[in-house]
Amino acid sequence: MTYFPGISDDEFLRGDIPMTKQEVRILVLNKAKIRPTDIIIDIGAGTGSLSIEAALQAPQGTVYAIERHPEGVDLIRANAVKFGAANVEVISGTAPTALQNIPKADAIFIGGSGGHLQEILKQSNYLLKSNGRLVITAITVETLYEALHTMQAKPEFTVEAFGMQVTRIKHIKTSNMLQALNPIYLITSTKNI
Amino acid sequence: MTYFPGISDDEFLRGDIPMTKQEVRILVLNKAKIRPTDIIIDIGAGTGSLSIEAALQAPQGTVYAIERHPEGVDLIRANAVKFGAANVEVISGTAPTALQNIPKADAIFIGGSGGHLQEILKQSNYLLKSNGRLVITAITVETLYEALHTMQAKPEFTVEAFGMQVTRIKHIKTSNMLQALNPIYLITSTKNI
Amino acid sequence: MTYFPGISDDEFLRGDIPMTKQEVRILVLNKAKIRPTDIIIDIGAGTGSLSIEAALQAPQGTVYAIERHPEGVDLIRANAVKFGAANVEVISGTAPTALQNIPKADAIFIGGSGGHLQEILKQSNYLLKSNGRLVITAITVETLYEALHTMQAKPEFTVEAFGMQVTRIKHIKTSNMLQALNPIYLITSTKNI
Amino acid sequence: MTYFPGISDDEFLRGDIPMTKQEVRILVLNKAKIRPTDIIIDIGAGTGSLSIEAALQAPQGTVYAIERHPEGVDLIRANAVKFGAANVEVISGTAPTALQNIPKADAIFIGGSGGHLQEILKQSNYLLKSNGRLVITAITVETLYEALHTMQAKPEFTVEAFGMQVTRIKHIKTSNMLQALNPIYLITSTKNI
Numbered sequence: 009m010t011y012f013p014g015i016s017d018d019e020f021l022r023g024d025i026p027m028t029k030q031e032v033r034i035l036v037l038n039k040a041k042i043r044p045t046d047i048i049i050d051i052g053a054g055t056g057s058l059s060i061e062a063a064l065q066a067p068q069g070t071v072y073a074i075e076r077h078p079e080g081v082d083l084i085r086a087n088a089v090k091f092g093a094a095n096v097e098v099i100s101g102t103a104p105t106a107l108q109n110i111p112k113a114d115a116i117f118i119g120g121s122g123g124h125l126q127e128i129l130k131q132s133n134y135l136l137k138s139n140g141r142l143v144i145t146a147i148t149v150e151t152l153y154e155a156l157h158t159m160q161a162k163p164e165f166t167v168e169a170f171g172m173q174v175t176r177i178k179h180i181k182t183s184n185m186l187q188a189l190n191p192i193y194l195i196t197s198t199k200n201i
Numbered sequence: 202m203t204y205f206p207g208i209s210d211d212e213f214l215r216g217d218i219p220m221t222k223q224e225v226r227i228l229v230l231n232k233a234k235i236r237p238t239d240i241i242i243d244i245g246a247g248t249g250s251l252s253i254e255a256a257l258q259a260p261q262g263t264v265y266a267i268e269r270h271p272e273g274v275d276l277i278r279a280n281a282v283k284f285g286a287a288n289v290e291v292i293s294g295t296a297p298t299a300l301q302n303i304p305k306a307d308a309i310f311i312g313g314s315g316g317h318l319q320e321i322l323k324q325s326n327y328l329l330k331s332n333g334r335l336v337i338t339a340i341t342v343e344t345l346y347e348a349l350h351t352m353q354a355k356p357e358f359t360v361e362a363f364g365m366q367v368t369r370i371k372h373i374k375t376s377n378m379l380q381a382l383n384p385i386y387l388i389t390s391t392k393n394i
Numbered sequence: 395m396t397y398f399p400g401i402s403d404d405e406f407l408r409g410d411i412p413m414t415k416q417e418v419r420i421l422v423l424n425k426a427k428i429r430p431t432d433i434i435i436d437i438g439a440g441t442g443s444l445s446i447e448a449a450l451q452a453p454q455g456t457v458y459a460i461e462r463h464p465e466g467v468d469l470i471r472a473n474a475v476k477f478g479a480a481n482v483e484v485i486s487g488t489a490p491t492a493l494q495n496i497p498k499a500d501a502i503f504i505g506g507s508g509g510h511l512q513e514i515l516k517q518s519n520y521l522l523k524s525n526g527r528l529v530i531t532a533i534t535v536e537t538l539y540e541a542l543h544t545m546q547a548k549p550e551f552t553v554e555a556f557g558m559q560v561t562r563i564k565h566i567k568t569s570n571m572l573q574a575l576n577p578i579y580l581i582t583s584t585k586n587i
Numbered sequence: 588m589t590y591f592p593g594i595s596d597d598e599f600l601r602g603d604i605p606m607t608k609q610e611v612r613i614l615v616l617n618k619a620k621i622r623p624t625d626i627i628i629d630i631g632a633g634t635g636s637l638s639i640e641a642a643l644q645a646p647q648g649t650v651y652a653i654e655r656h657p658e659g660v661d662l663i664r665a666n667a668v669k670f671g672a673a674n675v676e677v678i679s680g681t682a683p684t685a686l687q688n689i690p691k692a693d694a695i696f697i698g699g700s701g702g703h704l705q706e707i708l709k710q711s712n713y714l715l716k717s718n719g720r721l722v723i724t725a726i727t728v729e730t731l732y733e734a735l736h737t738m739q740a741k742p743e744f745t746v747e748a749f750g751m752q753v754t755r756i757k758h759i760k761t762s763n764m765l766q767a768l769n770p771i772y773l774i775t776s777t778k779n780i
């Protein structure tokens with residue numbers, strides 16, 4: 009059974025927590041090349057929208073969702089129940105500390121770093137299996153710059169990056185309105201050794 | 202005395218009325234080539250942000266600001282007072298009806314059409330002086346399509362168009378966050394006869 | 395075996411034919427929800443980049459790639475050989491005429507219409523199975539407008555649409571340059587009956 | 588006599604030198620608030636498109652156009668002649684060295700830094716008059732990041748920044764095609780002392 013990522017944003021419980029939008033989730037999951045048995049770490053999991061779609065694409069694997077805000081932790085758990093993603097393990101805490109007892113991973117997402125990007129990248133590098141994929145999403149100039157420079161300096165990684173700007177079309181009566189989502193950059197690093 | 206358009210969006214009184222954003226106003230005013238003595242019509246004036254910057258650039262001219270929502274009419278008047286733009290005449294009503302007693306214009310802006318774009322374009326064509334500039338801003342697929350097709354079919358006009366997507370950079374503590382404004386298209390038509 | 399769409403654009407043989415770019419292909423394939431046994435029609439297949447990724451995702455299905463330019467037809471065939479996509483059937487001709495002997499499909503892509511969009515949409519509607527997905531990609535204002543209006547008028551379809559603007563980051567020496575791809579709109583219609 | 592920036596890109600002689608596009612020039616010139624008597628420095632002037640529009644807007648002032656590529660130097664001179672901008676002084680050389688004998692300026696543009704951004708910013712800070720405006724255009728992640736961080740660290744400057752992505756609409760027969768220009772960020776710093 010093939011799982012197609014693409015749960016509608018409205019279906020997730022979300023409170024006031026920022027959420028990676030559907031079109032972005034689809035590209036993150038594609039770039040991470042999630043297989044059915046993969047071990048995945050989602051750092052800064054927010055509402056869990058990405059964790060849950062990854063978990064549904066890896067039904068024989070496990071997703072470790074790291075989140076430091078209690079409201080986020082509750083939302084991830086509630087969303088995991090809602091979408092039947094029993095293989096999401098929620099870890100309440102701050103990376104990189106919260107990463108200590110997690111097994112090596114096939115794919116790691118970094119969606120939030122709480123100001124500890126360098127330490128998280130170092131720990132992610134250690135936790136990533138050979139041929140593993142690290143996908144960083146950046147919504148600030150600083151994360152974009154630091155993610156590119158840190159990963160491009162590591163000869164054991166192949167790095168590719170792009171930005172995307174999605175415009176949703178909202179159909180109201182006889183009009184189709186153009187509504188921007190915030191731009192986001194994806195930096196994908198594949199471990200070659 | 203040169204006037205540089207570029208009042209900060211936050212300085213305008215705005216209520217819940219949509220506003221043409223600063224970067225867009227600058228380009229609309231540039232494309233309209235506003236001179237100190239110009240007669241200008243602003244159809245769907247909203248908060249009056251564009252009307253007021255046009256009025257300040259045309260201190261010996263007049264801006265006729267047409268707006269059908271009473272809340273908008275009040276905001277335009279209040280903003281005109283706030284920025285000392287005594288040469289803004291606010292007309293409460295719906296175009297094209299509200300355009301009946303307005304003199305011929307050097308520049309016309311269409312920012313909202315209330316579903317009457319074709320009639321407004323017809324009346325604008327009539328009201329525009331020789332060498333006058335008509336700048337339509339489109340935030341829906343329908344306005345973009347109809348503005349392009351109607352104006353490109355008129356041999357007496359030269360038409361150029363582009364879209365723009367602005368990303369504001371918001372400096373919060375040590376981060377610079379990327380925040381999208383909605384995309385907008387500008388269709389500029391110059392009357393050649 | 396899971397197939398992850400995402401062949402690099404550079405790997406396709408492409409001549410001077412326009413190509414749907416990788417990030418866009420990934421989203422088109424996701425929105426079309428391609429399953430291993432699906433029958434797929436790709437109208438205006440160009441270089442075949444989308445046909446081939448669809449074929450690799452549907453190894454027990456068939457992709458009918460319709461293309462009117464002989465140079466495109468040759469490129470699709472050469473790319474199908476290069477990527478081992480034996481289940482791509484190339485049809486040289488113009489839609490809707492070229493669609494006459496094609497079986498009913500689970501997914502239809504429209505990437506080019508040669509000025510016959512209305513007839514192609516009518517024929518696509520007929521050819522699409524129940525619960526089938528029609529994904530139109532638009533790079534002109536006209537295709538965007540007509541696709542939205544035609545599909546939104548059909549009560550048997552659920553329509554969603556968005557635009558995307560990808561910025562590739564090109565790493566040259568110590569710089570990461572921002573390079574735009576052209577914007578594109580995706581209009582996805584799902585047949586409810 | 589009001590000058591409206593907005594010479595068409597096609598009118599400039601340009602060779603293979605990259606050029607700041609018209610919509611961007613308009614916003615750079617607006618943010619720089621060019622007055623008729625201003626002294627302006629354009630660092631990395633390229634084809635001179637920005638220098639020339641600034642010179643036409645400051646007919647009693649002077650624009651110092653710094654360019655290190657001989658092909659660029661020739662183009663700036665040829666464009667200055669073509670558009671009658673006698674007040675453009677072309678300086679062949681590399682900044683910051685080439686900035687040594689230039690008078691203090693009301694506005695400085697930095698469009699290219701040749702890897703010496705920090706030294707150029709230091710020298711620009713020195714050369715900028717009180718209330719002067721420094722507008723940096725960034726087409727790489729590095730220039731964006733460094734410009735923001737360097738200028739935001741200087742308490743004597745007020746900094747604002749935004750990115751823009753322009754989509755030109757090209758009218759071909761009955762179609763209006765969407766064609767992206769590369770994204771660009773503008774970082775404007777105003778000296779408060």
